[in-house]
Amino acid sequence: MGTMEVDRGDGRTPNQMRPLACSRNILNRAHGSSRWSQGNTIVLAAVYGPKAGTRKGENPEVASIEVIWKPKTGQIGKQEKEYEIILKRTLRSICLLTIHPNTTTSIILQVVGDDGALLPCAINASCAALVDAGIPLKHLAVAICCGLTETGSLILDPTKIEEQKLQAFACLVFPNSPISVIPKVSSSAEEPFEHGIITSVTHGAMPVHDYFNCLERGRAACSKISEFLRRSLQSDSSNDTSKAR
Amino acid sequence: MASSSSIASKGSLDIAGEMEVEAFRRLFPHRYYEHYLAQSVRPDARPLNHARETTIALGPVTSVDGSALVKIGESTMLAAIKLEVMTPAADLPDKGCLAVDFYMPPVCSPTVRPGRPAEIAPVISKKLQDVIVSSGMINFEELSLISGKAAWMAYLDIYCLNADGSLFDAALLSAVAAFSHLKVPLVSVNDNGRVTTVPGELLESKSELELVNKERRKLSFKSIPFSLTCLLHNKYILADPTAEEEDIMDTLVTVVVDSIGQLVSLYKAGGMVLANTSTVKDCVALAKRRAAELQNILLESLSEMEVD
Numbered sequence: 258m259g260t261m262e263v264d265r266g267d268g269r270t271p272n273q274m275r276p277l278a279c280s281r282n283i284l285n286r287a288h289g290s291s292r293w294s295q296g297n298t299i300v301l302a303a304v305y306g307p308k309a310g311t312r313k314g315e316n317p318e319v320a321s322i323e324v325i326w327k328p329k330t331g332q333i334g335k336q337e338k339e340y341e342i343i344l345k346r347t348l349r350s351i352c353l354l355t356i357h358p359n360t361t362t363s364i365i366l367q368v369v370g371d372d373g374a375l376l377p378c379a380i381n382a383s384c385a386a387l388v389d390a391g392i393p394l395k396h397l398a399v400a401i402c403c404g405l406t407e408t409g410s411l412i413l414d415p416t417k418i419e420e421q422k423l424q425a426f427a428c429l430v431f432p433n434s435p436i437s438v439i440p441k442v443s444s445s446a447e448e449p450f451e452h453g454i455i456t457s458v459t460h461g462a463m464p465v466h467d468y469f470n471c472l473e474r475g476r477a478a479c480s481k482i483s484e485f486l487r488r489s490l491q492s493d494s495s496n497d498t499s500k501a502r
Numbered sequence: 503m504a505s506s507s508s509i510a511s512k513g514s515l516d517i518a519g520e521m522e523v524e525a526f527r528r529l530f531p532h533r534y535y536e537h538y539l540a541q542s543v544r545p546d547a548r549p550l551n552h553a554r555e556t557t558i559a560l561g562p563v564t565s566v567d568g569s570a571l572v573k574i575g576e577s578t579m580l581a582a583i584k585l586e587v588m589t590p591a592a593d594l595p596d597k598g599c600l601a602v603d604f605y606m607p608p609v610c611s612p613t614v615r616p617g618r619p620a621e622i623a624p625v626i627s628k629k630l631q632d633v634i635v636s637s638g639m640i641n642f643e644e645l646s647l648i649s650g651k652a653a654w655m656a657y658l659d660i661y662c663l664n665a666d667g668s669l670f671d672a673a674l675l676s677a678v679a680a681f682s683h684l685k686v687p688l689v690s691v692n693d694n695g696r697v698t699t700v701p702g703e704l705l706e707s708k709s710e711l712e713l714v715n716k717e718r719r720k721l722s723f724k725s726i727p728f729s730l731t732c733l734l735h736n737k738y739i740l741a742d743p744t745a746e747e748e749d750i751m752d753t754l755v756t757v758v759v760d761s762i763g764q765l766v767s768l769y770k771a772g773g774m775v776l777a778n779t780s781t782v783k784d785c786v787a788l789a790k791r792r793a794a795e796l797q798n799i800l801l802e803s804l805s806e807m808e809v810d
Contacts, residue, residue, distance in 0.1 A: 335628040338621070338624045338628070339624070339625045339629070343771045343772075347771060347772040348772070349772055350772035350773055350774060425636070427768070448778045448780075452778055452779065453776025453777060454770060454777040455772060455773075456772055457768050457769065457777075458770075459767050459768050459769070460632060461636045462636055462637055462638065462760060462764040462765065462766045463764060463765055464765065465763070465764070465765045465786055468765050468768060469779065469783075
């Protein structure tokens with residue numbers, strides 16, 4: 258596959274992501290906030306909570322997660338509702354819900370710029386914001402978009418223009434690779450923990466084996482994002498005390 | 503009480519032995535299911551990888567151009583397609599259009615209240631639109647009448663009458679069945695230059711009408727998408743879960759494959775269980791088997807229609 262070069266508008270190689278940037282603790286009233294950017298795709302996330310009480314119909318024995326998606330312009334439609342549900346379910350699966358039963362944690366996402374791979378960017382942003390707010394998490398989640406071009410080659414982190422030309426793309430979310438000492442389960446023949454798919458959303462028809470190729474590429478890229486996320490979380494945790502809670 | 507005492511002998515809970523099976527099912531749903539799953543069977547006597555019985559009835563609604571009623575177990579969906587003439591968009595002059603709406607009225611489930619629409623409904627209709635369009639099932643150029651002037655707008659409405667799990671599977675099957683039942687009506691251009699549909703009874707009397715299309719035809723499909731929802735719980739994969747199973751064990755994977763073997767969608771949104779590669783492979787294999795099964799059911803109901 259290495260020899261198959263794809264021309265990308267911005268001169269990236271197929272496996273190259275756009276530059277990542279993450280800043281936290283940027284909103285003064287929010288309990289946690291972050292701004293995550295992948296090139297020109299920028300999402301601002303704010304976390305409020307845990308607040309007392311859950312909404313009607315939610316299980317009060319565990320913490321409830323609420324996601325509010327604000328598009329850059331206009332009103333929310335079906336697409337935004339779908340994003341909200343995907344985010345809510347993804348974040349529910351990484352939070353330790355039993356620690357704060359009968360509370361609601363709201364995550365508000367404001368799209369600042371959309372230049373492709375918006376959902377993965379929002380997932381990364383909300384994960385950083387949850388850490389900033391100190392919400393107990395099982396592990397982090399890292400998301401990547403992997404696209405299949407018309408010519409059958411795979412590209413990572415497509416821009417909006419590339420996204421429109423793609424035959425299919427998959428948004429994949431994986432857990433970050435743990436560095437803490439976890440007692441090894443006897444079944445060591447199985448795949449490592451960080452290869453498990455938290456969330457997979459695909460768009461467009463593709464051959465089955467290409468999806469598995471996407472998984473492989475996505476995992477490799479996610480381990481890089483995971484490293485970046487961990488570095489950026491550690492670097493500014495020292496000046497985290499300034500915030501009034 | 504034989505089964506409840508055997509549960510008690512396995513577990514450590516003392517009161518379980520004195521409890522009714524139904525009460526145990528509601529109070530300790532996880533342990534109730536564990537007991538079944540360990541024996542590779544489900545409370546409704548299905549093996550883990552079997553879908554529920556599926557029926558398709560074509561043409562239950564006579565006032566529309568195509569309709570279908572689909573039941574997967576107790577999950578019931580009614581799909582109807584209405585075609586209307588519209589002016590195509592300037593950038594796509596040779597293409598028709600599709601609008602999908604998915605409704606969950608309060609009759610379908612105890613969790614849906616009147617006045618507060620189910621939050622999952624717009625998500626399912628978005629996913630349906632995505633899957634139908636991206637699978638390439640419909641050739642939108644077939645829905646064109648006069649290039650740049652007139653094309654068909656297909657309104658696909660799906661009503662969930664009974665929500666008992668695997669809603670997307672049932673909704674997609676009903677949509678596909680309604681499309682294969684769809685017959686494109688005749689249209690003519692009237693004196694004002696407007697394109698109107700010709701009702702069947704007018705056809706003999708006014709033969710001087712200038713018809714745009716010659717006969718009521720069916721659409722041709724390049725490939726047909728079929729969906730299977732799998733529920734992941736520990737190491738088990740449960741195909742086609744019921745609403746109760748979806749409530750108790752929350753990790754769902756919806757796989758859509760089409761009749762030419764392509765993967766149209768693999769949708770997993772969070773959940774407590776992480777899907778590893780072998781699990782995904784198993785789910786795709788189950789979905790492929792189910793797609794073949796559903797295609798046969800669809801063909802059977804279509805051939806029954808021809809006989810009538």
